[in-house]
Amino acid sequence: MNNRLKVLRAERDWSQADLAHQLGVSRQTINALETGRYDPSLPLAFKIAAVFDQPIESIFSA
Amino acid sequence: MNTGRKNFVATWGIGFGLLAIAVGVAIFASGLWASWASAILAMIAAIWIGAAWMGSVDEAAQEAHKWSWYWGGSIGMAIGGVLLILATTPASQHWTVPVAPGHEGDPVAYAATGAMGMLGLMLVGYLVAWGLWWLRRR
Numbered sequence: 001m002n003n004r005l006k007v008l009r010a011e012r013d014w015s016q017a018d019l020a021h022q023l024g025v026s027r028q029t030i031n032a033l034e035t036g037r038y039d040p041s042l043p044l045a046f047k048i049a050a051v052f053d054q055p056i057e058s059i060f061s062a
Numbered sequence: 063m064n065t066g067r068k069n070f071v072a073t074w075g076i077g078f079g080l081l082a083i084a085v086g087v088a089i090f091a092s093g094l095w096a097s098w099a100s101a102i103l104a105m106i107a108a109i110w111i112g113a114a115w116m117g118s119v120d121e122a123a124q125e126a127h128k129w130s131w132y133w134g135g136s137i138g139m140a141i142g143g144v145l146l147i148l149a150t151t152p153a154s155q156h157w158t159v160p161v162a163p164g165h166e167g168d169p170v171a172y173a174a175t176g177a178m179g180m181l182g183l184m185l186v187g188y189l190v191a192w193g194l195w196w197l198r199r200r
Contacts, residue, residue, distance in 0.1 A: 025120035032199035038122050 003060045006034045008052045022051050073114040080107035122199075130191035138187025142180040149176075 009019050016030040023030070023044065032038035040048065049056045084103035087096050116124060148154055165171035 026123065028196065028199075029120050029122035032122055035199065037199040038125075041121050044121055 001039045001060055001062060002036060003033065005030070005048070005059065008054070008059065009034075012052075019051070023047055070118075073117075074111070077107055077111035077114055080110060126192055126195040129195055130188050134187035134189065134191030135184040136187070137191075138184035139180065141187075142183045145179070146176070 005019075009016070014022075016027045016034070020027045020030045024047075025044070029038065033040060045056055045060060049059060052059060080103055084100045084107055087103065088100040091099075116127070119127075149157070159172055159175055161168065161171040161175050
């Protein structure tokens with residue numbers, strides 16, 4: 001699964017630690033998500049969508 | 063203190079409280095009942111602390127531990143299984159099985175060595191798998 005996490009984070013000038021703090025996960029998890037090596041659970045995907053204020057489908061794609 | 067913090071303190075407090083009681087029973091009580099009580103309490107505490115800790119890490123970390131325990135633990139157990147099967151064959155005739163000092167010839171000590179050996183292999187497999195899981199996601 002691909003995602004635009006890194007781009008969206010960069011647009012807001014957030015560090016991985018900033019995003020991790022907002023999502024309640026570790027920085028390592030953010031890194032794994034951004035590199036596409038870990039797919040989030042549905043609850044975490046919804047949380048990510050809420051943090052970026054964007055629909056899930058605009059962040060994640062197959 | 064907010065509810066989340068209270069729950070956190072209560073959860074960890076109960077776990078380590080149980081562990082402290084188990085250690086206390088082991089140190090200050092004697093007899094068979096004390097050994098049983100101490101061992102059972104220690105394992106309940108271990109499960110309790112493990113559950114609290116698992117609930118405190120994020121989903122990727124949980125996934126890493128589940129994956130590692132399944133694959134690392136299974137592969138470790140498979141390696142132990144080879145040794146277990148060989149132990150029932152003539153191939154093990156000249157094996158020297160280490161036991162706790164002073165317990166040579168005690169079947170229970172040999173069983174304990176086998177159990178600890180299997181657990182050790184599973185833990186090594188688990189640690190290797192856990193390291194690999196995170197290395198692949200760096």
